[in-house]
Amino acid sequence: AQSVTQPDIHITVSEGASLELRCNYSYGATPYLFWYVQSPGQGLQLLLKYFSGDTLVQGIKGFEAEFKRSQSSFNLRKPSVHWSDAAEYFCAVGATGTASKLTFGTGTRLQVTL
């Protein structure tokens, strides 16, 4: 069975600083990987996804993520954080099958200081 680990529960960065959120996965085959963001009181919004090909994936809102098979990682990065990026971020790995089930990590809450 697949699993996802987000080792950082809470991260605080200053506005304008760079950001890296960590994600490690466990899956027996080539993984399908996603990053979602959840603003307070909202559902989840897809930031980016990786299925195959280029291991550096660009997403919305200036985010990118890099797939590293050797490290089983899919870390999310942003060069310069904005106050509006404060939210909770979830990494997820997808399973194959009839329905595309996802297994989520426990999330990382990002706080941005001005």
Added chain:
Amino acid sequence: DVKVTQSSRYLVKRTGEKVFLECVQDMDHENMFWYRQDPGLGLRLIYFSYDVKMKEKGDIPEGYSVSREKKERFSLILESASTNQTSMYLCASNNRDRGFNQPQHFGDGTRLSIL
């Protein structure tokens, strides 16, 4: 844009009540999902459906059932609500036709409190 609509943002019910959470999507998606979200636990899959009248258990189905009578609507049912079912419930959907690589689209969630 895909729209996934959950009927209630906030809901308060009493222990033992039968509770219905409704979800509607407007993009003709085959797959629909129900998750619960708890602090420190992330999202956990309760049930999913890949077609009308079809359902499969997720990781935590105990105490829940689902109904999918129409393609656009997926209902989560708490047969006899208990306080440990107090949580945020999220519905999602995606399209199966083009293979797996379709992201799930989420509703805004229903925050359910069982007193």
